Structure formats: structure tokens, C-alpha cells
Amino acid sequence: MAVLDSKIPTGPLAEKWTKHKNEIDLVNPANKRNIDIIIVGTGLAGGSAAATLAELGYNVKTFCYQDSPRRAHSIAAQGGINASKNYQGDGDSDYRLFYDTIKGGDYRSREANVYRLAEVSGNIIDQCVAQGVPFAREYGGLLDNRSFGGVLVSRTFYAKGQTGQQLLLGAYGAMNRQIQRGKIKSHTRHEMLDLVLIDGKARGIIARDLISGEIERHSAHAVVLATGGYGNVFYLSTMAMGCNVTAAWRAHRRGAFFANPCFTQIHPTCIPVSGDHQSKLTLMSESLRNDGRIWVPKRKEDTQAIREGKLKPTELKEEDRDYFLERRYPAFGNLVPRDVASRAAKERCDAGFGVNKTGEAVYLDFSSAIARYGNEKALTSGIKNPDKDTVTKLGKEIIAAKYGNLFQMYEKIVDENPYNTPMMIYPAVHYTMGGLWVDYNLQTTIPGCYSAGEANFSDHGANRLGASALMQGLADGYFVLPYTIGDYLSDDIQTGPISTDSPEFEEVEKGIKERIDRLMSGSGKHSVDYYHKKLGKIMWNKCGMSRNAEDLKSAIDEIAALRKDFWENVKVTGGKQGMNTELEKAGRVSDFLELGELFAKDALQRNESCGGHFREEYQTPEGEALRDDENFKYVAAWEYKGEPKDAVLHKEELVYENIKVKTRSYK
């Protein structure tokens, strides 16, 4: 038996989860009252897990760095949540959702996990509606759906362009109900800084109270990490400023394997970078690709004229535009998966067709949709032979109803009206498929330490499909973890409260205090942001949308050197006591500086192109990703051994019994 046991239940695919639930051990309600669970991170996965575990009877303690669980970055998810309800009658099913997700992930995820995800997806929608989540509805009063990339059915439920917000507020409400009942103790403005192991089991955490600066010990019978993704290793991303890898990374240092760190999603439709002062990038929802068409000029002279402001995009004739996604991928067109769309945009921009000053932007154009909707609305309103202005006016109204908040957001940032001129977009780091390795029960390689949501690696393979992150976060939190964790905790019913006055807590706390002292004793040459930006540049240029062995090798050296420089010369102002936002950032960047190197190392060992991981050496003559199933059909799980360069690779072979592995094609 290899080190990695995925614990996938036996039996037919569609029966595995039910069978597993029937066979695992349960904890009786009276005993649950004697068991404590720590949950770090209170976004969709952590918040929903906290609510359900508390409702089941466990004593839950939650921790988040934000001032309220309602502000976790799940709140920013725009487009929607997938579920195989088949309300549209377009042939959807659990199997089809499962198949699309495996294929979308380029055959690098586990069949059993993904099938379970599809299986519980419908339940999520039922649950959320019962909680009062105001999903969009049709005039008949039933729920509306829209389409997302990489699929041929309409299975995405949404609440305007604020689906993540509404789902998170639903989970936050469910948490609040348990807080009021005294079953959840919520610690806000707290950051987990280390994991405490006793006899090899996760038994607590060390956290810093971000207001007082106190270092605190918290114990529990199990610890759940639902701390989101690590996209901010790139500095510029669509993540919130505070998103970080610290909790996951500190668990990694304590023995949790980190899986597929190089699998990162670069989202095609984000607002392009405007200058050096930029602090974050803003996503324009994938739902816009339902109606927006992506193009660049066919001729370089037109591109040049546009860049110089001599030609407006609206003046360019239809036949002079290159709708490159429709050209290259006629079957899926503008709704190809994100990795494919991003690479195609980069290809055009690298070839010199980018339409903004820096040459790093393509158009997302709604004029066809405005005309189409306008004509339809004119017909249904009984207007015969409408003139162009009427059609445009009616069409804009429909577009505003569908995407109004996104258009407003774009206009506020860019100062251009996207109803009148096409949006300019460019790919940006958005989501990380990699994360803590977990088995079928969502347990990491540390007994008693679980991971849910984006923080784990489990369901999206090498590329995540749109509207699947919300689905996974809530599936893990509401429907999977609360049951699988019982199997582990059933051995703990006699344990009793875990004391924090043990040598183990003492030692880990001491280590954290020393680490903070070290951070504060740098020579004071450069700010934390200086190092974070430098790291981001290395990551984007050498580990971004396309990678090659030479760049990755130099990235590894550069990051190691930057990390050394950071520890010697970083300047952290203020003191250890009280609130110190610079100290918070310094701790997070110190972990990114280790993760970044492992990321590059992971990308270097994966000598194939798959999903979001594109190695220039491995591509077809048409420039499509060239996967190597013979040698790389595995999950790369890294074991910490000191420096990232010493990390040891463990492979979990992926077995496909229900799906025929083939070349992913969206043509």
C-alpha cells in the first residue's frame, strides 16, 4: 500500500456514497456534546460545515481573519452554482455533470469524489431555497438557469451577478442561528498560525488575536481547514487582499501533504492591469460569455490604429474582426472552458493583436446580443419594423437586467460605458485547484485534520469549470464533511476535553512567538509589499499561463533567493502587541515565499500539459495541450521536508473505471 490511501469505497460508482454513509461509524447525539471541532475559515465550505456540525450537536469553534464570517471571499463569486436538477429538460443528469467536471478538469480528478459532488448538487439548491436564498426565477415562479463554459446544458442557478454573496449569506445565517443557540463560538479577527499535534493527531491550533496581538491556544478533537485558495502567491489576482495560504501551509509543515500546487486557474475575463500601483484584479463573470463575443482585429494595422486611438472598435467591420474562440472551437465557441479561453487570448495578444496600450487585452462585445435581444423584445412588444435605435434601446434594457451590476462595476473601474463600446478583458489568476491532499473523507494526511472547499485539492483536477466552486464548497460543508468526520470522531467519545496546558501546545506556541520575533527583526530595507510584488512577478512570468522547464528552474532559484532576502531584510513596522496589519501581511508572505517554490517544482516535474498547466514543450501542432496519461495520470502530493527544494513527491494514481479517458476537445 502506498503512503496515500484515498479510501474510495468499493462498489458501483453511483452507489459508493450511499454505501459509505451507511457503513461509516456514527457518534450518538449525547456524545457529540462532548466533542469539540475547530473550523478555520468561514466562507462557503467552513461556514456551511460549522452550521451543520453545530446542528448535529458538536461544539464548534470558528476562526476567521475577517471582522465577520459574512466577508469571506466566497462572497465575491458572481456567476452561479451548478446542479444537475435538469429543470430545463435539456438532458442533464448526475452522470452528465460528473462527466463534464472530469473532462473539464482534463482527467486529473478522482471519479468517486466528483460523482459524489454531482450526486449532492441538487440537494444544495433545495437547501439554499429553504434558507431563503433569492435565486433568479422565471415569470412562472420557478427557478431560472443559465449556461457556463465547458458544458452543453443549462444547469447554473444564479442570483443576479451575486450568487456567491447570496449563498454565503445563507451559510452565515445558518451559522448565526447556531451562534445564538450557543453551539458555535465565533472568533473573528483571528488568524491561525499553526496546527498542534498530540500523539500524531490534530488537536488544536495556535491563533493570533488580530486586535490585541495575543497569541492564543485553542484545542479540539478535530480541526477543519476551509481557508480558501492561494492565488495571491501571484500578488495580482482576483482574490481578496487578505486571502492567504498560511493555515494550509502551516498544516503542510506539520505533515499534511500538499497536492498539485501548480494547478491554478487563470480566468479569461478580467479587467486588464492598468499600472504599477495595481493592488488587485477584478473579474467579469463568465456568465458574460453567454452573450458576449470575444474578438481582436484580423489585421495588425487595425490593432495599431485602435491602440493609438485613431480607430474605434465599433467602427471595425464585421469581416475585419477575428472571433478567435468561435473560429478555433466551433462546437463550444465563446463558452469553452476557462483554461482554453485564456490561452487563446494570450496567443492572440502574444502574436501582437492585443487591443490596449500594453497589448494585453481582447474585446468582449455585446453588440450582437443587444441587437438580438432588442429585436426579440420589439416583436414580443408588438413593435413592427422597429428602427435601429429602438432595437438598441430595448436590447440594452435586457442586457442591463441580466448583467447590470457587472456593467456598472466595469464602468466604475475603467471609465468606459460597456453598453456602447466593447469591454476590454485579459486573463487573471482566479482560483487554485491544488491544495491540501485529502482522502474521500476529506481528511488530510494528518489524522484529525480535515480540509474543505478550495483549500483542498479534490474535485476539479487540472481545471475547474465555471459555477463549480460554489457547488464544491457547499457540498463539502453541508453534505460531506459533517458525516465523514463522525467516522473519525467515533473513536474520541471517551477522550474528554483536550487540555491546552500540554508540552505540545507549549512548544508550538513558542515556535510561533519566535517566528514573529524573527519577522520583526529584519534589517528593515524593504516593505512586505515589495517582496510580495517581486514574488508575484516571478510567478506570473515563469509559472503563469504557459511554462517551460528553463523558466521554472530559474523561478525556483529566484524564489529561494528572494525568500532569503526577505528573512534578512524585511521591514515590519509597529509592535507585536495590538493590531499590526504589516505583521499580518509579513506572516502570509513568508508562507507564499515557500509555496511559490513548491509550485514551480511541481510544474517542473509535470512533463505534460493538462488543464491550466500548460508546458510549452508539450503541445500539439495546433497549439493545444498535450497530455501524457501514461506517465502523469496521478495526483502529485508533496511531503514537507524542510526547504521546498527537499519536498518529497508521492503519487496517487488516478483510476478511471467509468469514464473513457480521451483527449479533451471543444472543437
Next chain:
Amino acid sequence: MNLHLKIWRQQNANSKGKMVDYPISGVESDMSFLEMLDVLNESLINKGEEPIAFDHDCREGICGTCSLMINGEPHGPDRLITACQLHMRKFKDGDTIVIEPFRAKAFPVIKDLIIDRTAFDRIQQAGGYISVNTSGNTVDANAIPIEKHKADEAMDAATCIGCGACVAACKNASAMLFTSAKVSQFSLLPQGRVEATERVQNMVRQMDLEGFGNCTNTGACEVECPKGISLENIARMNREYLMATSKG
């Protein structure tokens, strides 16, 4: 452009704060307001001074973390946005900009521009939810059709981001717009009607306990709300409250 910033500095909740002048140059019009503060902070750090602490996270107007009073207006001079979405093109060379935290008795200052808004969480804990179990044994999502316009109205109320601009804008520091948004969302939906009586009473009670003032219908909250939450929600909450109390 060159600007004169006047910024509230306060070491912690127990110390006295004051306004401090910070001249800044080289501000570009396509910077966001918070990026302008980043630039100022970087220069303070390089001088060995402590940077200005301000709350922020998503920087795309949805998390509700940023909470700046800019020239006397919550989230600054532009409408329907948060401070993180405000861009410097709204200002001109030579402007003086006064930056303070949101002020209210129920929102004590933690440090500089960072305030404690946990009072909002406690209002939500008092009843801002539907009491269904989250274990998934519920009816099919399409079992209860809901009129589209009601669902849309509920959604409009539900878009509140809990930033506290309504409290900061109100001369009474009232949290009526915030509380009524959640009360409205659930009172408009059939799922929420079941507990409507208890919900409105519990949430209003907690709102009063936290020390927020009452509503005198000046409507400043609606003007400053980055999400355009309507004053109608307050009217709806008053109606719900009246109905709840007359039921006993």
C-alpha cells in the same frame, strides 16, 4: 496629481485620536482610492513610520469591509459604490481630502480607520435567518413557486453588504436600513413568513440594545448606500413590527 490628505490616527480603542496631515504627490487618476492609500503607506513604511490601518479586503465592492468616511460622506463622493471602487479621477489636483472612520457609538474605533462592527453580526444572530436544518432533508427547490417580482424584490433587499454606511450617514446613527433589509428579504418570501413575527421583534430589540438610534426619515442612508437599498425596506419593517406587536 498632488493632494492634501487629513487622516484620523488613533493607536487603539482606549487612546485619543487626532487628525494628521499627509501631503501626497504623484497620484494617478486610474488608481483606486485604496491604492492611493497603499502608496501613502508604502512611503510611511520606508520612513520607518507605522502605516495607516484601514479595513479592506475584496476591493471589488462586495465584501463590505472598507469603511471610510471621505470628505464627510461614507465611501466618498461617488454613488452606488464602496470606497474600494472609488477612483482618483473623481478628485483633482490640489484637493484636500478628509478621511475618517465611520462614526457611531455602536461602532467603536479599533485603530486609525478600522472600526468594530460586530454589533451588526449580533443583530443578524438575533434572527436574520430561516430556522431550517442544513442537513439537506427538505422539499424540492421548485416545490414552492415564488412570484418573480417578489423574488426580485427579496434579492434587492438581500444585496446589503453590511458595510455600515447607512449608520455612518445617519444623524441618529440608526441601523434601520441594515436591519430592515434582512427583515424585508425574508418577509417577502413564503419560506420566511413562518417566523416573521419573532424575527422582526428579536432583530429590532437587538438593534436597540446595541445603541443604534431611531429612524427619523431623513433618507441619508438610502443616498449613501453602495448597494442602493431602498427606504421602502424601513417602511416594510415598520409594518412588520407593528403587525408583530399587535399580535402580542
